[in-house]
Amino acid sequence: MTTSSRRDGFTTRQVHGSLAAQSARSRTTPIYLTAGFPFDGFDDAAAHFGQGDGFGYTRVGNPTIDVVERRIALLEGGAQALLVASGQAAVTVALLGLVASGDHIVTSTHIYEGTRGLFLDNFARLGIEVDFVDDIDDPAAWEALIRPTTRALFAESLANARNDLLDVRAIADIGDAHGIPLVVDNTLATPYLLRPIEHGAAVVVHSASKFLSGQGSVLGGVIVDDGRFDAVAAGAKYPHLVEPTRTGGASVFERHGGLARIAHLRETVAPRLGPTPSPLNAFLIGQGLETxxxxxxxxxxxxxxxxxxxxxxxxxxxxxxxxxxxxxxxxxxxxxxxxxxxxxxxxxxxxxxxxxxxxxxxxxxxxxxxxxxxxxxxxxxxxxxxxxxxxxxxxxxxxxxxxxxxxxxxxxxxxxxxxxxxxxxxxxxxxxxxxxxxxxxx
Missing domain, CATH: 3.90.1150.10 (Aspartate Aminotransferase, domain 1)
Known part of the structure; x- marks a missing residue:
């Protein structure tokens, strides 16, 4: 171990002194409670900003958060997951990755009131239209509301308050026939009881504040993607995923293939809207997942x-x-x-x-x-x-x-x-x- 010959002043020493910790392995997921991460070299910083390698800033990625995302994706049977600051943020980010002004969503009247308000108030101001299905158990009613501008079907696997149970396969098949993903809020069912992706859903969201954490101590939300975005079947509906970037770079699909939807959320939607979860909250959600x-x-x-x-x-x-x-x-x-x-x-x-x-x-x-x-x-x-x-x-x-x-x-x-x-x-x-x-x- 080399010792520096520098003779720093008191204030410098209180900021930098003994900063390097001995290498050790933790039995539980370490909490990386830090805003950012030092780069090992000039080229490492360029690789991070160019290709997304490694970690640079917690708003974009954090090792603690990454571990929890991988575990939730595994439990839900998805390809990748993205952890955000709340369940409401998960719904918002997931859908804003699919819809834009002039687009349309078909959903159920039985959804959580916060999501219903998001659609009727906030999305309406953005020019996003929403139609509501009264009988979620009637696939024909879902299909009848689909328009040329429809970009997402949204439902809850188990609804609050009447406990209605979604026929996931039936509604997912309708979405597939039109090249439209079914997004399912699976908060009340949990991946232990029901995994919508196994029944055809494309995207699953959770309020991780609920069953995933289990102890009622923290807020969090998560988005899980099936990793099967099909540019041929659906590319025309989602040009932001298949067209070159505004600077002429490769499209999201060219860089990520079937993971294009969640890559777009991770690179563009979530970090810019900013619903970043605390690494401490992520750690507690991860602890909850174990039971x-x-x-x-x-x-x-x-x-x-x-x-x-x-x-x-x-x-x-x-x-x-x-x-x-x-x-x-x-x-x-x-x-x-x-x-x-x-x-x-x-x-x-x-x-x-x-x-x-x-x-x-x-x-x-x-x-x-x-x-x-x-x-x-x-x-x-x-x-x-x-x-x-x-x-x-x-x-x-x-x-x-x-x-x-x-x-x-x-x-x-x-x-x-x-x-x-x-x-x-x-x-x-x-x-x-x-x-x-x-x-x-x-």
Whole structure:
């Protein structure tokens, strides 16, 4: 080890002194919490900016983030993944890599309210048009809305709040027939239960803040691409992927082939819009991935028990859980969700907002908050929170009544969850004893 003969001043020493660490291997993914990376030489910097070799700046790439991206792509059965700062960023970046002003998207009315607002408000201002399918289980309805300018089909594998289950293969086939990718938000199903790419979807997005991380501590989002972009079948619809760059350079497809879609997101869309995830958040998402199957398996088992128990209670009008035979999309479960029907669903109390308020204020094990996919069980009243921007008629059409509550089931003991729900039902629906002149909580 060579020792420099320099005699630096105090301030220089406090910035540069003993900066080099001894080489070591970490059992877990190291956290590269740095804005940028020093280049080893002049040519290394040129190679990074010219061909994308190595790492230069965390907004463009980071070793911690890279490890998590590779793992998620592997779990989803995709070719590559791109981690961004939130699930909403994942939806935005994925779609802005496909559509431009004057283009068109076909989607479902059942999507997350934040995504619906993105389409109706933000995308509308950019000149991007959107049509909504009311019955996601009607492939003909999807195809009927496709125009010459349609550039993406977008849906959720499991919808919030009515727990509708997408027939991925049927809608993906329609997209393929028109050279249009199906983009699926797979947040609620998770890659453990359902991998849409295996059923024909081209792109999958997640809010990694939910099940992938699992602990409810960080935000993140991810985009996974199947790596099968076909320039012959779809190049005319996506000229930005097949034409030379504005400086006359090789097109994205010429440089990346079937990975052109996600390469464009990684090189052009995400770094310029700037939804960069923190390497620390990426590390925590990566830690969560290591227990994903264990958590989701237990959550799905608990949810099935809770949903069946709620379905037998007289205080409950309906339970919208696709794992129950009563759900209209239950016939798709064997094909798409053989390992469990997920753990986020709604049920509707007999009564309305007053009963829902008393129920929520009585729970002790469940946490009242706007989130899903946590190891802890959560409850929310959609009509006054997640779906408040919809009209009363729209809420009813999508299974959200005044007495509807959304549950995200955690990994607690199922008996404790059921006991907590039992207490809340007793508080929300007191039984009046005739002639006794008093109310007894059931």
């Amino acid at each position: 994903l199957s264990l958590r989701v398996r237990e959550q799905s088992r608990n949810a099935a028990l809770v949903a069946a128990w709620l379905g037998a209670r007289p205080e409950v009008a309906t339970v919208d859980y696709v794992g129950l035979p009563s759900h209209p999309h239950h016939r798709h479960v064997e094909r798409y969700l053989p390992d469990g029907a997920g753990s986020v669903f709604t049920f509707t109390l007999r009564g309305g907002t007053d009963e829902a308020r008393r129920f929520i204020e009585a729970v002790e094990v469940f946490t009242h908050m706007t989130h899903v996919g946590d190891v802890r069980s959560l409850v929310l009243h959609p009509a006054t929170t997640s779906h408040v921007q919809r009209t009363p008629e729209e809420r009813v059409a999508h299974g959200v009544q005044d007495g509807t509550l959304r549950l995200s089931i955690g990994i607690e003991d199922a008996a404790d969850l059921i006991a907590d729900l039992d207490r809340a039902l007793a508080a929300s629906h007191p039984v009046v004893v005739p002639g006794a002149g008093q109310t007894v909580l059931a």
